[in-house]
Amino acid sequence: MNAPLLIFFVLAAMAVIGALSLIIQRHPIHSALSLIVVMIALAGLYLLMGAEFVAAVQIIVYGGAIMVLFVFVIMLLNAGVEERTNLSKLAGWAGVPLAVALTGFLAAAVARSQDAVQAATQYGAPAPTKALANLLFQDFVYPFELTSFLILVAILGAIVLAQRETR
Amino acid sequence: VNDFLAQHAEILITLVKIAILLFVVLTVNAYLTWFERKVVAHIQSRWGPHRVGPHGLLQPLADGLKFLFKEDPTPAGADKFVYYLAPLLALALALTSIAVIPFGPNPIHFKGHDIYLGITDLNIGILALFAITALGVYGVALAGWSSNSKYPLLGGLRSSAQMVSYELALTMSVVGVLLMAGKFSLRDIIDGQATAQGLFGLSGIFRWNIFAGPFPQILGFLCFFVAAVAETNRVPFDLPEAESELVAGFHTEYASFKFAMFFIAEYTSMITVSCLCSILFFGGWLSPFPSSWTLTTYLPSLLLIPFGLWVIWDGMRYETIFGKLILPAVGIVFTALGAAFLLFPAVNAFIQGPFWLLSKIFVFLFVYVWMRGTLPRFRYDQLMAFGWKLLLPVSLANVVLTASAILWSSPR
Numbered sequence: 400m401n402a403p404l405l406i407f408f409v410l411a412a413m414a415v416i417g418a419l420s421l422i423i424q425r426h427p428i429h430s431a432l433s434l435i436v437v438m439i440a441l442a443g444l445y446l447l448m449g450a451e452f453v454a455a456v457q458i459i460v461y462g463g464a465i466m467v468l469f470v471f472v473i474m475l476l477n478a479g480v481e482e483r484t485n486l487s488k489l490a491g492w493a494g495v496p497l498a499v500a501l502t503g504f505l506a507a508a509v510a511r512s513q514d515a516v517q518a519a520t521q522y523g524a525p526a527p528t529k530a531l532a533n534l535l536f537q538d539f540v541y542p543f544e545l546t547s548f549l550i551l552v553a554i555l556g557a558i559v560l561a562q563r564e565t566r
Numbered sequence: 567v568n569d570f571l572a573q574h575a576e577i578l579i580t581l582v583k584i585a586i587l588l589f590v591v592l593t594v595n596a597y598l599t600w601f602e603r604k605v606v607a608h609i610q611s612r613w614g615p616h617r618v619g620p621h622g623l624l625q626p627l628a629d630g631l632k633f634l635f636k637e638d639p640t641p642a643g644a645d646k647f648v649y650y651l652a653p654l655l656a657l658a659l660a661l662t663s664i665a666v667i668p669f670g671p672n673p674i675h676f677k678g679h680d681i682y683l684g685i686t687d688l689n690i691g692i693l694a695l696f697a698i699t700a701l702g703v704y705g706v707a708l709a710g711w712s713s714n715s716k717y718p719l720l721g722g723l724r725s726s727a728q729m730v731s732y733e734l735a736l737t738m739s740v741v742g743v744l745l746m747a748g749k750f751s752l753r754d755i756i757d758g759q760a761t762a763q764g765l766f767g768l769s770g771i772f773r774w775n776i777f778a779g780p781f782p783q784i785l786g787f788l789c790f791f792v793a794a795v796a797e798t799n800r801v802p803f804d805l806p807e808a809e810s811e812l813v814a815g816f817h818t819e820y821a822s823f824k825f826a827m828f829f830i831a832e833y834t835s836m837i838t839v840s841c842l843c844s845i846l847f848f849g850g851w852l853s854p855f856p857s858s859w860t861l862t863t864y865l866p867s868l869l870l871i872p873f874g875l876w877v878i879w880d881g882m883r884y885e886t887i888f889g890k891l892i893l894p895a896v897g898i899v900f901t902a903l904g905a906a907f908l909l910f911p912a913v914n915a916f917i918q919g920p921f922w923l924l925s926k927i928f929v930f931l932f933v934y935v936w937m938r939g940t941l942p943r944f945r946y947d948q949l950m951a952f953g954w955k956l957l958l959p960v961s962l963a964n965v966v967l968t969a970s971a972i973l974w975s976s977p978r
Contacts, residue, residue, distance in 0.1 A: 428648065428711060435704070442697075455693035463700025464730065470704070471726045474711045474719065525689060528750065 403522045406447055414440035425480050427473045431466060438462040449523025452531055575679060583685050584665075591664055595833040596626035602935045609939035620881070620889030630826070638822035641713055648712035653820065653827035656705025660831035660838070663698040666691045667841045668753045670919040671851055683920060691752040692744070695842070696737060699797060703729045705831065706799070706816050713819035721815025724805055724946065731953040732796040732803075738961035739789035742968040743775050743846045746783070756850035770856040774849035781971035787847040789961040794839040796953065798832060800934060802941040805949060840930035841923075848926050851919030863914060866921045870904030 417436035424430045438461045445454040481487075509516055535543050571578065600615065600622060607614030615622030640649060665685040673680035688694050703726050710722015746762070747755040755775075762778040775783045796803035805815075812818070817828045844850055855862040874897045881893025907914045944952065 426645075428645070428708075432648070432651075432708075435701075451688075451690045452693065455690050455697050458697035459693070459700045463697065463703070463733075467700075467703050467707070467726060467730055470707055470711075471723070471730070474707065474723055474726070477719075528690070 403447060407444070407519065410440045410443040410447065413437075414444070427478045427481070428470065431469045431473060434469070435462055435466050438466065444519070447522065448519060449525045451525050452528045579679060579681055580685060583681070587664060587685060588661065591661065591834060591837065592830065594837065595830050596630065598833050598836070598931065599629065599829075600626050601931070602938065605932070605935045606939040609936075620884055620886065620893050623892075633823050633826040636822040638824065641715060641819045643714040644819070645712040645714070648708050650824075652705050652709035652712060653824045653831075655708070656702065656831040657827040657834075659698050659702045659705065660834040663695055663702075663838045664834065664841075666694050666752060667838070667845070668756070668850075669923060670916075671756075672916055672919065674916075687751060687753050690750045692740065692750050692755070692846075695838070696733075699736075699835075700733065702797075702835070703733075705828070709820065709828070710816035713816075715819050717813045717818045718816050721812045721818070724812075725799060725816055728799075728803065728805060728949060728953075729797055731950060732793045732957070735789055735953060735957040735961050736793035736797055738958065738965060739786045739793060740846060741961075741965045742781070742783050742786040745965070745968050745972055746775060746778070746781075752845050752850075756845055756852065759849045760852055768856075770859075771849070771854035774847065774852065774854075776847040779971075780975040781968045783847055783964070783968070785960060785964040786968070787843070789957055789964065790846070791839075791843060793953075793957060793961075794842070795934070795937070796949075798835045798839055800832075800836065801938040802944050803949060804943060805946055836931060836934055837927065840927040840934070843930050844923055844926035849922075850926075851923040853918065853922050863918055864908065866914070866917060867904040867907045870900050870907070874898065874900030874902070874904060 414437050417433045417440060421430050421433035421437065424433060439458060442454045442457040442462065445457060603625070604614040604622070615625040618624045618628045640646065666688050668682065668684035668687055670683035673682045675681075706729070707722045707726040710718040710720075710725070713719070743755065744750065747758040749755060749758065759774050759778065762773045762775070763780070765772040765777040765779065765782065771777065776787050777784075799805075817825055820828060853862060877897030877900060878894045879897075881890060881895075881897055884890050884893055907917060
């Protein structure tokens with residue numbers, strides 16, 4: 400087995416185990432920590448494919464900022480261990496076959512796109528950040544700016560909603 | 567064995583470099599605590615540590631041994647896994663961040679390999695550093711949460727809020743430098759300052775990013791340094807461990823070596839921040855003098871030899887026998903180093919870069935300690951207002967001004 404394939408499987412296993420642990424853990428903080436592991440494993444996969452900038456941003460934004468907020472809110476609310484109710488048991492019974500079906504669909508899709516899978520398991524040449532910047536700020540500048548505007552509106556909306564409650 | 571060495575030379579060299587850097591950083595950490603206690607003591611008209619070894623020089627060793635042999639209790643009801651993970655995370659991330667810092671311009675040639683000072687040079691160097699810093703919050707936040715105790719929880723909450731708030735200003739204040747360099751690699755950022763357009767057309771110190779055109783990064787530097795001090799939880803931003811309100815903040819329930827790990831992590835981040843300040847704004851390993859001045863290359867010797875001689879002289883009249891033996895020996899090492907630099911021009915040329923970088927790092931570490939000795943702590947609301955209402959707008963303005971200046975001065 401060659402090195403990139405080995406690294407790919409290690410990272411993929413990290414991501415899958417992290418995701419499973421995210422669901423299985425009963426304490427919110429443990430789930431959040433598992434999610435961080437998933438994020439970092441994904442960043443590693445991006446790095447393997449040569450997307451240095453995306454990998455770094457993945458860790459800074461998802462691994463850092465967003466997950467810190469998750470952890471922060473869980474700590475602030477001092478959320479305890481989740482309780483098992485009858486409904487959650489039902490969800491477990493229904494969820495297993497659904498998860499199996501979903502995995503089957505995904506596996507079928509992956510099996511059909513051999514080239515993409517091959518590319519994902521090999522070293523990619525490092526993509527220059529400049530190329531990414533050109534795409535974002537020249538070719539796709541309007542969609543990019545519109546998306547940021549949308550996010551800004553969403554933030555303002557959240558603030559307005561939070562303010563209304565306190566009044 | 568030789569085949570194995572030849573095949574895996576890169577990996578082996580990197581492993582050796584990691585071991586050496588780890589040793590150096592941990593030793594510097596230990597003596598940074600000594601330095602800090604000494605300087606703060608002298609600011610407050612005290613002597614500081616002076617019982618263990620001459621001038622208290624063995625104090626870090628004694629402290630380290632004490633940390634190892636202290637009882638290590640785990641609080642009742644603590645989340646064991648996270649409680650053990652937190653200090654490990656803090657220390658590992660702090661030490662990892664040093665890996666991308668380059669310490670000198672020229673490689674050492676060894677058996678056909680060019681060995682650069684510094685573990686690795688990433689294309690995304692500064693981004694990788696920010697990624698590691700971004701994860702650094704978890705060490706503090708999780709330590710506070712997992713201790714199952716009110717003061718650590720409050721300290722952890724405060725510090726995560728503080729670190730998230732100041733991280734924004736920290737990242738924004740660097741954008742100006744990145745715009746001027748056009749690169750993310752720390753090595754390229756330094757090299758760019760060697761040929762930048764200096765203030766008033768002067769060279770040397772005036773080509774460093776803090777003075778260089780098209781837009782001097784003084785604002786950027788001030789924002790960066792303040793935000794970085796806040797990120798490292800040091801005075802005047804040490805609210806997470808405000809002892810009058812929170813006992814010791816997030817590490818209240820940690821004892822023995824787990825506490826030491828937080829301690830080492832904090833000092834290591836101080837070193838990283840000092841490295842970053844020197845590299846991003848103060849020219850890294852570039853000499854502050856124009857390159858046409860040749861006499862200034864003897865400065866390392868001129869500093870080391872008198873310092874070594876002074877240590878020898880001081881050791882001769884030291885009270886204890888131990889001091890009379892140790893201090894002159896240390897002094898002789900310094901003098902010999904200085905003399906070696908004078909005698910071997912090749913060595914002298916090689917150490918110029920590291921000498922200037924280390925001097926700048928030392929200055930910033932001194933500023934850290936100096937602030938600790940002089941400044942009072944911020945109040946929590948002042949801290950938040952300062953970060954969001956002053957630091958962030960100023961660093962944003964710096965980005966806009968720098969971008970406009972670059973656009974204005976660039977040829978159409």
